[in-house]
Amino acid sequence: MTHYLTELYTPKPAWLALDLDARRQFFAAVGAGMSELSALGVEAIALGETNATKLHAASQQFFAIWQAPDEAAIDALISGIATSGWHDYFETINASGAGDDLNGHLSQLAALNHSD
Template sequence: MECFIELWSARQVWKQLSHEERKAYLEQIGPHLENLIEKGVEIVGWGVNDEATTHRANFDFYAVWKFPTLEMKKEFEALVMEAGWYNYFHQENASGKLTTPDEIIGKLIVI
C-alpha cells in the first residue's frame, strides 16, 4: 500500500480566474479521480491547513491518499501533471510505502 500526501496553495494565476473558470477546471478533473477511486484508491482526507499548527508547513491545503499499488500512484501523479495542476497551485508532495512505526524507528536509529 502506497501513501501520497499533498500540500498546496493557490498561485496568483488561479486567483485571477473567474469562479466559473475555476469550477470548469475542477469539474474536468472529477471523472478521472472517480475512476481511480473505482480502482481502489482511497482518499483518507482533504483539509485546510490549520494556522495554529505547531511547525506549520507553509501551504493552505492538504490531501492524504492511499494507493493499492505503486503503479496506481504513478497513474495519479501523471494525471495531476497532465491536468496542469502545478500551473495553478504551488505544491509539494511526500509519498512512499506504508509501513509500521517500529520499522521507521529502526531506520531512525541507523541513519
C-alpha cells in the same frame, strides 16, 4: 503494501485570477479523471486547509492525503494530477512512499547512517 501520497499546496495567482465558473469547469475536468484512479484503488483519505497555528506548521495552505494499493497507482495519481493542469494553478509539494507502522518506521530511522 499500501502506498501514500501527501500533497501540500498553495494557490498561485493564476488560480486567484479565475472566476467561479472557470474554477467549476476545472474541478469538473479533475473529477472526470477520478473514476480511472478509483479503479486502480486510489482513495482520498483526507483533504483540507492546513492549521498554521501548529508547531512547525507547513507554509502551504492546503493538504491532501491519498492511499493506493501500490506504487504504480500512486504514480498514476501523480501523473493524472500533473496532466490535469493542477500545477498551473497550485504550487505543490509531494511526499510519497510505502506505509509502515510505528515500530517499522522507528527501525528505518534507527538504521540511518550517522555522521562522525
